[in-house]
Amino acid sequence: MKLTSREENDIVVLEPKGKIMGGPDATILHDQLHEFIDRDRKKVVIDLAKVEWMNSTGLGILISGLTTLRNNGGELKLARVTEKIESLLTITKLITVFDSYDSVEDALKSFE
């Protein structure tokens, strides 16, 4: 998995690419997410368009980010969730936990 990030005003957009399956590369997303939280960035969008698939390790990282942000008065939103990941979110009922949007722009606007 590769990860890029950018900031749009006070909102962080994370763009992971590849597969999130566990192992050392999975910690990159976790560490980057928590680094922004430590820097008091409380609004985060994860753009999942380029993630081929993830397993429960990836889902755990998303939940970790969501709960840490919410506990600090922030929020994590998902954008461009692929069909494969949406089906995993559905079978695990996590679809009820995350706010997800069809575009990054819509996710950014939702913070207004």
Add this chain to the structure above:
Amino acid sequence: MTDNSNLTDTLTFPSTTDQVAKADEFLESWLRKRGVPEDTIANMAIAVTELVNNAIKHGNKLQKNKMVTVSIMYASGKIEVTVTDEGEGFNPEVIPDPLAEENLLKEIGRGIFIVNSLIDDVKFEFPPEGGTKVIITKNID
């Protein structure tokens, strides 16, 4: 061109987390060479990486001298993958329900549930000599 030769293969590796990606590469390239549909490959890859993560972390407890083995067999319209570790085994019947309200926001505990959701048949075996063997079977349409 579909390669139907050598319909079984095995990969054995030490219990370090960097091996998860290698196991995935082994599985995906093997299935792709045999013309297995991409969606099935993705489901198998998700399931097998779940089992390999469990074998490395929970089974072999990250002890490098303990090995994990992934075996693949493709025959009669079925893919069968076996993941074996050298750990102490566990009781699959006492895994907490990840869909229960109190577990929904837990960061771990969904692996076996996801495997069961994506795969047609999942069997756990605990050989007398120790370790856990998980056999998953996916039917190919």
